[in-house]
Amino acid sequence: MKLRLETAAMDALTVRLFDAIDESNMAWIMAADEALRRAFDHALIDLIPSYTTLLVHYDCQKLTFAQATTLVRSALRNLTPADAQQGQLHEIPVWYDERVGPELPIVAQRAGLSVEALIERHCSHDYCVFALGFAPGYGFMGLVDEAIATPRLKTPRRRVAAGSVGIADRQTAIYPLLSPGGWNILGRTAVPLFEHAKRGEPLLRPGDKVRFKAISQSEFEAAGGDTTPLEERS
């Protein structure tokens, strides 16, 4: 970990801690997140942690550029990585099936695995939520086993159903809302990722962990899952 402070905008600083994506970064990123939230307090407008950086958007009515820079440096002095248990662990039940996950056989074949072995591989790791972006509540998670890493679709789908679970390279994610998308879809979860109409907040937060669990169609339906095949929606 090596702290570098960069100007991002009139009232925003990029705090760079790492250069490459690694699961072990997140303990440091989340420790920095907590320290910066505490130090900036009411002068903080937004704080966006990502794989290797944090973007600090501060209120320049309360702090000058020089004060903000000094505050970041003092807040992150003697930083120690956060406890690995700090983020929440979410167990996400997924109905892995070709009807709702059309790339399931393709990803399996590419990896030289049976569909069952692919599912087991996808469920065998507690994934780290690196960052949220692309859509509200959309968590970029990783890293998936290199054997099942699969590049994005050449042509993104125009419509990917909410709850779709996908893989792109060594990352995995769940689509919170119906949206376009180019990830390889393996299945679907009935767990709501973001119910804004019910005044909820997105389920996942940076630094959380996610464990996928394979369930049957009947369990998926009992949980209120929508079994409409993916391709029929497009």
Added chain:
Amino acid sequence: MSQPMLTVKQAGPLALIQDAGRFGVGHLGVTQGGAADWIAFRWANWLLGNPLESAALEIVMGGNLTLVANSDVRLALTGADLAATLDGQPLTPNDSFMMQAGQTLVFRQPKKGLRAYLAFPGGLDAPEVLGSQACTAREQIGGLHEDGKPLKTGDQLTWKGSSATPRQLPQGTQLPLPDSEETVLDMVLGSQAAHFAGRSLFDAFNQPWTVDQRADRMGIRLTGKALNSRLGGIVSEGIPLGAVQIPPDGQPIILMNDRQTIGGYPRLGALTPMACARLAQCLPGTKVRLQPISATQAQAAYRAQLLKWQ
């Protein structure tokens, strides 16, 4: 007696309920949103004596958006001149006006600027999501029906206040509209600028850029002589308002209110919030020039702007 309201008799291409934006939720992947010309938006509320960040209508282009009142109400209109008429009589922007029961308000097409702001007594009444009434189509958040959709025919607009305390714009107030020749946009150079070729850094500030057709609340593309960064893609990181992002084709994209929260293209820096407001008023084809400014100078100008409302 029914509630005072404005009914959308005909929807234009894009009219959105906006407030100052959704803050403190960027880490959840939720975009900022909010009025793109935040200065005109605040003046609209100011004219009615509203809290400055009350929800108002952001009207893009006009396109015959037609609103009908069922009772007398004082409204305020700022920003672009969209050739608005009240029962056929032209309305002067940057003032408040009485709209009487049965009268029809129409926004036709841009004469100057792109976005007009229509403020209502006490602010528009619309559901709040994650602390804001801002409407974001891409995220399906906000709006009258909580689906992020713009106003549609038949929608009914209601407001929170019973009356307004109208006032006039102070003498000499300038709103952020494009200049007839070249619109200057102040930009704070970011640290990644060090990764751009010297020639590109020169070209960034020494050529007229053209606002492209590919422009929306998410990003506004500029076209001109291409800029080259030695950084290819970078690991995705948080993106501030006004970020000047340089994709592989070298044509800058200015990231606006509805931008994605993280992204992986190199950035030259970021426009100041005041430059973002001006850019939001530029129609495709407008010539703009980027002008470097220090973060400290930009903050001083920003604070001076905020003081005008105190």
